[in-house]
Amino acid sequence: MTGSFVLHFKPNISVIEKSTDDIVIQSPKVRGNIPQHRLNIEQISPGLLSVIRILANDGATEEDLSNLVLEADGFSQLPKLYYYLQEFINFGMICHTVVCEEYPLATRFPIYLTQKFQFQDIAVDQKYVLSRFAYSHKEQEQLVLASPLVSAQIILANWKSAAVIAELSKPQTCQELCTKIPGISQQIMQLFLSLLLSTKMLSEVKMDGKAEEETNKNLISWEFHDLLFHCRHRNGKHSYPSGKTFRFLDKLEQPPLAKPRMSNDTIELYKPDIQKLKEEDYSFTLVLEERQSIRSYKDEPITDRQLGEFLYRSARNKRRIYKDYGECTHRPYANGGGRYELELYTIVNTCHNIDSGIYHYCPQEHQLCRLTERNNYVEMLLKDAYFATSRFSMPQVLFVYAARFPRIAWVYESIAYSLILKDVGCLQQTMYLVATAMNLAPCAVGSGNSDLFVAATGTDYYAETSVGEFILGSKAES
Ligand SMILES: Cc1cc2nc3c(=O)[nH]c(=O)nc-3n(C[C@H](O)[C@H](O)[C@H](O)COP(=O)(O)O)c2cc1C
Numbered sequence: 001m002t003g004s005f006v007l008h009f010k011p012n013i014s015v016i017e018k019s020t021d022d023i024v025i026q027s028p029k030v031r032g033n034i035p036q037h038r039l040n041i042e043q044i045s046p047g048l049l050s051v052i053r054i055l056a057n058d059g060a061t062e063e064d065l066s067n068l069v070l071e072a073d074g075f076s077q078l079p080k081l082y083y084y085l086q087e088f089i090n091f092g093m094i095c096h097t098v099v100c101e102e103y104p105l106a107t108r109f110p111i112y113l114t115q116k117f118q119f120q121d122i123a124v125d126q127k128y129v130l131s132r133f134a135y136s137h138k139e140q141e142q143l144v145l146a147s148p149l150v151s152a153q154i155i156l157a158n159w160k161s162a163a164v165i166a167e168l169s170k171p172q173t174c175q176e177l178c179t180k181i182p183g184i185s186q187q188i189m190q191l192f193l194s195l196l197l198s199t200k201m202l203s204e205v206k207m208d209g210k211a212e213e214e215t216n217k218n219l220i221s222w223e224f225h226d227l228l229f230h231c232r233h234r235n236g237k238h239s240y241p242s243g244k245t246f247r248f249l250d251k252l253e254q255p256p257l258a259k260p261r262m263s264n265d266t267i268e269l270y271k272p273d274i275q276k277l278k279e280e281d282y283s284f285t286l287v288l289e290e291r292q293s294i295r296s297y298k299d300e301p302i303t304d305r306q307l308g309e310f311l312y313r314s315a316r317n318k319r320r321i322y323k324d325y326g327e328c329t330h331r332p333y334a335n336g337g338g339r340y341e342l343e344l345y346t347i348v349n350t351c352h353n354i355d356s357g358i359y360h361y362c363p364q365e366h367q368l369c370r371l372t373e374r375n376n377y378v379e380m381l382l383k384d385a386y387f388a389t390s391r392f393s394m395p396q397v398l399f400v401y402a403a404r405f406p407r408i409a410w411v412y413e414s415i416a417y418s419l420i421l422k423d424v425g426c427l428q429q430t431m432y433l434v435a436t437a438m439n440l441a442p443c444a445v446g447s448g449n450s451d452l453f454v455a456a457t458g459t460d461y462y463a464e465t466s467v468g469e470f471i472l473g474s475k476a477e478s
Helices: 046-055 062-073 075-090 159-167 174-180 186-198 224-233 274-280 284-290 304-315 376-388 405-409 416-437 450-457
Strands: 006-009 014-019 022-026 038-042 094-100 103-110 128-130 135-139 142-146 152-156 202-204 266-268 319-323 326-330 342-348 357-362 367-373 397-404 440-445 464-474
Touching: 006 046, 022 046, 038 075, 046 062, 046 075, 062 075, 075 094, 094 186, 103 159, 103 186, 128 186, 152 159, 159 174, 159 186, 174 186, 186 202, 224 416, 284 416, 304 342, 304 416, 304 464, 342 376, 342 416, 342 464, 357 376, 357 450, 376 397, 376 450, 376 464, 397 405, 397 416, 397 450, 405 416, 416 440, 416 464, 450 464
Parallel strands: none
Antiparallel strands: 006 094, 014 022, 022 038, 094 103, 103 152, 128 202, 135 142, 142 152, 266 367, 319 326, 342 357, 342 397, 357 367, 397 464, 440 464
C-alpha cells in the first residue's frame, strides 16, 4: 500500500534525557490497571536521539525517520531504528496518524499491549463494513471511536473521518467512499481504512454478503452492551483507573450509610431470637440441599411475623463499623466494600396483618416505612414479577432491590455497577437460604422495570433505581 502514517509518541509518554547518549522513555504510572513501561537506551547515536525527539513532538513518517538516521549515523544504525520503533509499538507507546491535506484525519491510539498490532492491506474494490461493536463518544473535546474488541482507540480528528465512519454503517468499497466523501484521495482513504481494519473497527464483507465478524461463532453470542460492559469493568483492555479511587472525595459529599427514613408511617417488625436459631435451626447442609425456587403458594398468605423474621435474618444491619473512608456496616449478606448500597423495597400483595402497598425496609431500625397503599403501580410491579416467573401465581410479596449508585461510585471507579450486580446475587442467595430455613417459597427474578420502580416510589433514576427482584410467599405442603 502506498502512503504513510505519521508516527509519534502518545502524549503521556515521557522522554528523560539523562545525558546526550543515555535516555529513558517511559509510560505513566496508572493506579491499578496498566503496568508502567520503561525503556533505557544507552550509548544512543545522534540520529536515533533526533528520532526520539521528533517522536516526542510532531512525529514523522517511518521513511523520514529512516532517512534521518541514514544521514546522521549511516546505514549500520538502521536496524537499531527499526528495532526500537517495534519496541515502542509493542509497548503501546506509539500513535499512528493519517494526514489528509496537511491536517490529521484520524489517529490510532494504543491503550494496552496485549494484542499484537499489524497493519492490514486494503483492496480498493473489497467491501468493508463498520463492526457492530464500534462506537463513538466524546472524550476531552475529541470524538473517539472505540470498541470492546480491541485495546486501542481511534481519534476522529475531523469531519471527513466521521463522515467515512457514518458511510461505513453499510458495506462500502474504498472506491465508493472516495466518490461519496470529497477531499480524500484514494491513497489516503486506503490508509484510513487500513487503520480502521487493523484496529478491528471494520470487518471484511465476504462474497455471501456476510461480514467476517458474523462468522466468528464465539463472538456471535455477545451483544454490544454486554461485551462493552464486560471489557470496561474488567482490567485488561482499557486504561481507565479502576478500583478504589475515591474520585469524588473533594467533589461530592459521601452518601450516608443509611438512607433517610422515607415516611413516618412505620411498622415495627418481629425480631427472631438469633441465639435460639443458632442452636435449633436446620443444619446448613439441609438448607443448602433443600433450597429450590418455588413459584406457587399455599392459599393462606405469609404472615407479618414471617416477613419480619425473614428480613431480620437476611437483610438487617448487624453492626456498624468505621473504615478509614467512613461508616460501613455488616449485614447477613456479603457486599462489595461494605458499602451496602442496596435498598430493599417490599411490595406487599397479600400478607397477614400488613396491608397491600409499597414499603421501604429500614435495616437499622428493622421497620417497614409505608410509601403508598395498593395502587396501579403496585399492580404493575407485581404483574411484572408474575410474568417473569412463568405466571405460576401472583407473588405474595415482591422485594425490589434498588441501588443507591453514588454510595458505591463514591469509592469505586470502573467497577461500581458490576459490584452492584454481584451484591444483588449475594442478597438473592442469602434470601433463598433464609426462606428455605423458614419453610417459605422463594424465587429470584431476573428482570424488572426500573422506570416503573421510579414512577412507583418517586426516586431519581440516576440516584437510585431497581437492579434486582425476589419473590416470596407461604409454601404449600408438597
Ligand atoms: C439471577 C437469577 C435470576 C432468576 N430469574 C428468574 C426469573 O426471572 N424467573 C423465574 O421463574 N426464575 C428465575 N430464577 C430462578 C431460576 O430459574 C432457578 O434458580 C434455576 O432454574 C434453578 O432452580 P432451583 O433454584 O430450583 O434450584 C432466577 C435465578 C437467579 C439466580
